[in-house]
Amino acid sequence: MNINYNQNEKVLCIEITEEIDHHAADKIRRKVDNEITRYMPRKTVFDFSRVTFMDSAGIGMIIGRYKMMKLIGGSLEIENVNESSKKILEMSGILKIIPISELKMA
């Protein structure tokens, strides 16, 4: 996981570099919550360009962070979502509340 905070724009960017299952989601959640409380960003962006696998644990993890950002008056976005992760996000219905951008094939 790579974390980058843009102070001027108050945007927290989190590049997830592991497969998102229940095991990884627990770790991502703890780390990201720490960063959000530390910076109180206006927006948190998950960069999914290196996410090669995600199951329903990812849905719970994303909804949890979405709620947290809402609580502090901010927003959440997901960038570079691949085909299979998108299928899972779609099924969960969270695309109605969280904006995403799709991964462009190189």
Next chain:
Amino acid sequence: MKSIYDNEMKLEFLSKSNNEAFARITVAAFVSQLDPTIEELADIKTAVSEAVTNCIIHGYEDCEGVVKIIGRIFANTIEIEISDTGRGIENVDLARKPLYTTKANLERSGMGFTIMESFMDEVEIESVLGLGTKIKMKKMIKKIPIEEDSLELMSLGGI
């Protein structure tokens, strides 16, 4: 003993969350002999990950147990059985419902069974309270038909 299946495998491991990746990668390696598409393989990996995670967090909760996987191949169909000997499911019909979860406090989404059902052709749940749960899933790997002229090319040594 001769198996009625074309191939079979059995896998047992402790209910530790870092075995979730091990389980889905191992099953994917077993399935790869059917030459699935990338999408079919991703679907199977996700379904396995869901079932194995359920054994670990719901079946065994905080205690440790053994998760068992049996994989069987028959023609171009993969059959996967994933079981635990944990607490069991009280109401299977309810558990299958989208968004139903008994562990919302752990940020579970209740989408596990919904994902298994939409990514696999068949999902059966057998569960007895206090004895455990067994999920049996099947998926047919659809072979892409080879075009006539590419067959000809192959016989000419073109490919």
